[in-house]
Amino acid sequence: MKILVPVKRVIDYNVKVRVKADQSGVDLANVKMALNPFCEIAIEEAVRLKEAGSATEVVVVSIGTAAVQEQLRTALALGADRALHIETDLNPDSLQVAKLLAKVVADEQPGLVILGKQAIDSDNNQTGQMLAALTGMGQGTFASKVVLADGKVQVTREVDGGLQTVELTLPAVVSTDLRLNEPRYASLPNIMKAKKKPLDVKAADSFGVNLQSNVKLLKVAAPAMRQGGVKVESVAELVDKLKHEAKVI
């Protein structure tokens, strides 16, 4: 069985985000970029399923400028077998991404699609669900455990009240949450090997998908800063302040 893992290049999670002065967006010039952390977890899960003998091939795909090939090479170094770069200068929204990925699913016919539950830049948490809808697949979102057996996948999901387990007919879409696994680091020999693994490039416009979104970004502002308050010296002083100054207890 083949596993398809769509991944996204995003700002490194350690970088302090700065909003541009003209409020047109976030300043990404000369900022360190990386694989989205949830995507790393998706790659790890796919590679583990292959290592366990449940899958035969792991294919990674990313959409964007030539820069995303850096993240695809990282994915190959982490154990993916081959990569597909869908090239575009546009910055498509989740729906457009899902439409492109649906075309890739039609071409590649994976048994399972594993992807991150959200990207840490746009924080949308939509692509996996939208891809599942467009392809008619079942979905196991926010996964903390994935078990393949008998042509089905059981996904344990992190939900607000605790955990929920669903069983999905294959092919299916799984989106990863933080506690699914701890991704490995790429070893130097694997980084060298990854340079020789196949990486195909296709133009986004060759897929026949309209990449224009109907949602317009009007402005991006910095959040209101919260001012730090005072230090108290004792529990008694804290309780007094909460009762008489803040009046919350």
Next chain:
Amino acid sequence: MAILIIAEHNNQSLKGETHKVVQAATAIGADISVLVAGLNCGTAADEAATIAGVTKVLVADNAAYEHQLAENVAALVTELGKDYSHILAAATTTGKNFLPRVAALLDVAQISDVIAVESADTFVRPIYAGNAIATVQSADSIKVLTVRPAAFRAAETGNNAPVEAIAVVKDAGVSRFVGAELTKSERPELTAARVVISGGRGMQNGENFALLNGIADKLGAAIGASRAAVDAGFVPNDMQVGQTGKIVAPELYIAVGISGAIQHLAGMKDSKVIVAINKDAEAPIFQIADYGLVADLFTVLPELEQQL
């Protein structure tokens, strides 16, 4: 214009998030229908009918909807939703699960985690873990939105809207509910509590979280945790407050042994009053806390419980 809201409930009763989504919908300004999809969910539907601003309640009562499976609920909402200008759900793990599916089936975008409504087509939402705030305008014929409950107050009750049964049954047949391990607690839910007390890595282990119990009892508080405490296995994931956990905005938030990683701050920085208790005076949490106490939590907590 007309708005469809998908209610959050557990088949027996309505969850407080629904009242907050209605409040957000009121800011758009149009007739509001609330859909309750579940099994034997009549009492939850009756509860929805009492929310001020609701024009009518639709009940889809069928085994296909019992566990809110995304495939089935999305198919139902897609069919009903074609007649509406806006479709809203809470940005909970339930809403986040099925609503993007609805948007894709309707061939429109979804706007996630709305924290303010500027007009019927313009909405405000956090991006980059709340480090930037985007204002977006949608030209889609149907606007599909998840609403962050912590950003809105609950709509009042006292209404008596008509309740209508919906006979549409959608079972996609690709998914099946296997089981759930839900945390049972007598305490209020994190996202609905007036007071939240959270523990971090400084708690050292799961047993020490019991030190928060007495304080939580006295304040009627919910108990939360930082991601560090959850990842260390001290407490289950559903207690996590933060960008990737629950977003809370209570009247009083008490952070105990939490350093204040950006991830955590994104989940609680809109609380009205923040108290931080940490022995490290340099911990970033003190930069946003209204009241900071630099002290060892193991001496502070028993003392605090006693003085409340």
